[in-house]
Amino acid sequence: MAEKDPEGIIATDPSNNDDRKCLIIRKLLKFNPKEVFTWQLVKTVAMGQGLAALICGTAVTSQYLASDYLVDAPMLQSFMSYTLLCLTYTTALLFRTGDENMFPILKKRWWKYLLLGLVDVEANYTVVKAYQYTTLTSIQLLDCFVIPVLMILSCWFLKTCYRPVHYVSVCVCLLGVGAMVGADLLAGRDLGSTSDILLGDGLVLLSASLYAVSNVCQEYTVKHLSRVEFLGMVGLFGTLISGIQLGVLEHNSVANIQWDWRIGLLFAGYALCMYTLYSCMPIVVKKTSATAVNLSLLTADLLSLFCGLFLFQYTFSGLYMVSLVIILVGFVAFNTVATTPDPADPIAPSVDWEEGGYDNPDDIIEEVVVAVLEEEEGEHTGVSWNQRTQNKEVPAEGRSTKM
Template sequence: MFYFTPAMIPEHQNHVVTTIETIPPETITASPTLLQRIKKVFNRELLLTLALGQVLSLLICGIGLTSKYLADDFHANTPVFQSFLNYILLFLVYTTTLAVRQGEENLLAILKRRWWKYMILGLIDIEANYLVIKAYQYTTLTSVQLLDCFVIPVVLLLSWFFLLVRYKAVHFVGVGVCLLGIGCMVGADVLVGRQQGLGDHKLLGDLLVLAGATLYGISNVCEEFIVKNLSRVEFLGMMGLFGSFFSGIQLAIMEHKELLKVAWDWQIGFLYIGFSACMFGLYSFMPVVIKRTSATAVNLSLLTADLYSLFCGLFLFQYKFSGLYLLSFFIIVLGLVLYASSSTYVAQDPRVYKQFRNAGGPATETPTVGPMEPSVTYTSLGQEVEEEPRIRVA
């Protein structure tokens, strides 16, 4: 056996040994208990975020109920006209607000720099609404509920590549739990026999839903970028301008005959007003929630909208009840909590912020990251934490 003698030990090793200090016991912090961790997750910000998402779901529920009454009870199949009313309201409120502004935030100044980008975004938003509503004529409600979830992976991928958002394992687990909740809801539909919307061209309807969900994902990611780096009023004003213009053209070409068939009375007028109010509220409020959270978190919150519609249908349309509906609701909420319990961060790449707006154009809000700034961690609750710069590898 070989033994070391003190003379054989290098001097730097002796130095390492002599510099070790004992940590005083009072400086050691105990690890947080389970209760403390739960309180840290279920804080005021999380509860407020969940509540805001459910407000959006309730607005979508109102949109669905008014559309169902118009189509089933009054045979008013006018999806383009219904969207046109919403875009007109956006034009009257937000586009006119931009028109009366002064300086670089004026409507003409914005159009001069970015008109064609907003034109494309307006067309995407119009056709997303149209394709999903049109799909109900060809496929089942169950298929629409399942395939409409395709918007979530679309938003995740687009956020990763274009907004440079980086996710953790818990975010993907939360998304998976939410989709599991949708699976429970669809299973409940099958058990109680809710197969409304059967048509002769089911494959066509399924493809329409997938196309509409893809366009929704593109629109939501663009909306997130604009409201976080430019202005909420600018986004809504441009949607009102180009949305009313192109949906008006589409209405005149495709739906003017259907509109003439509508038997107008106070009930139909009330339903159109209710639909427009819910749609306008959704468009006006969604940018607020997206700026606070993200497009992904908002789309996960909207998964509960179908459940609210089902609960209303128990009283209004005599739907059959299943305990799986309640189970699916709690599973979706659990997935939302998991997703919101951890933070995401934005990988630094200043080129992203030059893709949409002019490099020389002024910003109405300070960009969240810049070429010389550290990257910012965004929690799902909108909190910001500075970290070391992260450079995206091209």
């Protein structure tokens, strides 16, 4: 039965299909673009494309090293990046006091960060190794496997609640990737090897799964612990693991490099781009989510292609621009609706009382319960929870800043 909301407007009954359609129409009529396309959304898009530009920088420097100087030492490149993280963030942990010092952290969670470092190093290594066995087209397509795996892991471990608009947005982004791959095929850029396609495709899928695990761990750590702890521990164990792997697998390749200032500059450029990417990515993840960040990184291949038009004389196709627009539309649509914790599990919200948001975990549970009740009421009144909480006084860092 229809009821009246506090404003005197007859509300619809969600159990009735006709009333549900009327509710959707009312929401569409009340749609205000200024409430969706906010300055925060603009900053989110800009930060995501900044990360994509950094990945583009790593791709361009790697391409120069491989094509112009015949350097094949991906583990050396990773080792340099992890070393920079270790020198800065691990050192910062050494000078912290109390439980935030490096030694108490290692005492409590050393084995977890050891596994995380191993996952991160091997994720980088396996995708580079895949280029020896399969084609660029296969890598671009299969690398998108990270997004569904990441969404599944986020639902299981982070209790993220995705809405239909998020799934539609992801499909739109993947459609843009398909357009990019089609443009590559038309331009004759199906590069790479075909020596063992099955092995190469398996390595790409393995890399995507490892990246998903690493990104979920990163999102949990930066939202519940600290960004410096995550980067310091990844830098420490990443340096150790990549250093051992470098000595075992690439000692001959490194010894055969004909060093000069150009090669040194390219190595330095790669290491700085990757170091900046690792340093900035947790900031964007904390403001949005790991899934949103990976969607924004889909444009990295396109940015690399645009650079290749001038640096490596790639053939241009109008589908590249279409692909870029489609991916950006999907990314924007994904960030217009919040991904909230699962209301069925109020014990695991995406807020952190240890960082000063709340003094007591019970306050968080109470806040989530109130939010769930107001959300159910909002389904009848046409007023969303986000609109209701805009005028509430909530501690500055007590609520997730995800869009």
